[in-house]
Amino acid sequence: xxxxxxxxxxxxxxxxxxxxxxxxxxxxxxxxxxxxxxxxxxxxxxxxxxxxxxxxxxxxxxxxxxxxxxxxxxxxxxxxxxxxxxxxxxxxxxxxxxxxxxxxxxxxxxxxxxx
Numbered sequence: 557x558x559x560x561x562x563x564x565x566x567x568x569x570x571x572x573x574x575x576x577x578x579x580x581x582x583x584x585x586x587x588x589x590x591x592x593x594x595x596x597x598x599x600x601x602x603x604x605x606x607x608x609x610x611x612x613x614x615x616x617x618x619x620x621x622x623x624x625x626x627x628x629x630x631x632x633x634x635x636x637x638x639x640x641x642x643x644x645x646x647x648x649x650x651x652x653x654x655x656x657x658x659x660x661x662x663x664x665x666x667x668x669x670x671x
Contacts, residue, residue: 558660565665578651580632594647
């Protein structure tokens with residue numbers, strides 16, 4: 557089992573920044589892709605960004621140029637630096653880790669961007 561603990565969410569004004577962190581613990585061998593998803597009220601959960609062990613990244617178009625995902629493999633932690641935040645970025649952000657064929661989710665952290 558893999559446990560994921562997220563932190564760093566909160567309330568910020570439009571144009572501001574937040575940094576999310578997600579630390580993995582437990583049976584953390586062979587964790588490959590880690591990423592961040594988000595779910596706004598009434599909407600489906602969507603991929604925001606993910607990163608492989610080797611550092612290859614993927615971003616949803618709406619956050620390109622504003623968000624940066626990074627990873628510290630030694631600390632088993634993935635980060636999401638969010639700049640130039642917009643009200644439409646408001647959502648619960650979830651961390652996900654893929655291990656072999658299984659996916660593990662964190663409990664989520666609320667990000668609210670006020671206009």
